[in-house]
Amino acid sequence: MRHTPGSRRQHHLTLLAVSASTAATLTACGSDPDKADAPATTASLTPTGAVTRTGAARIVDHYEEIDAQGEAKVLGVEYRMVASR
Numbered sequence: 284m285r286h287t288p289g290s291r292r293q294h295h296l297t298l299l300a301v302s303a304s305t306a307a308t309l310t311a312c313g314s315d316p317d318k319a320d321a322p323a324t325t326a327s328l329t330p331t332g333a334v335t336r337t338g339a340a341r342i343v344d345h346y347e348e349i350d351a352q353g354e355a356k357v358l359g360v361e362y363r364m365v366a367s368r
Contacts, residue, residue: 334342 332339
């Protein structure tokens with residue numbers, strides 16, 4: 284099928300319309316006039332962790348207990364937890 288000057292013009296106009304509508308849609312997604320003047324939040328100067336130090340100590344203690352149970356099973360010995368506190 285041969286392209287006529289009219290079909291090429293229609294193709295170019297369609298391409299232009301699709302491009303313009305896509306550009307308008309994408310630029311509208313990123314702007315919020317209500318939040319444009321809001322100051323950006325800054326990071327805290329003092330880092331905060333996901334858990335406290337005592338919580339982290341409990342996690343490590345629990346890990347060591349489970350690890351010792353696994354090693355005992357591999358070695359074929361009975362494991363008994365000894366209270367350290």
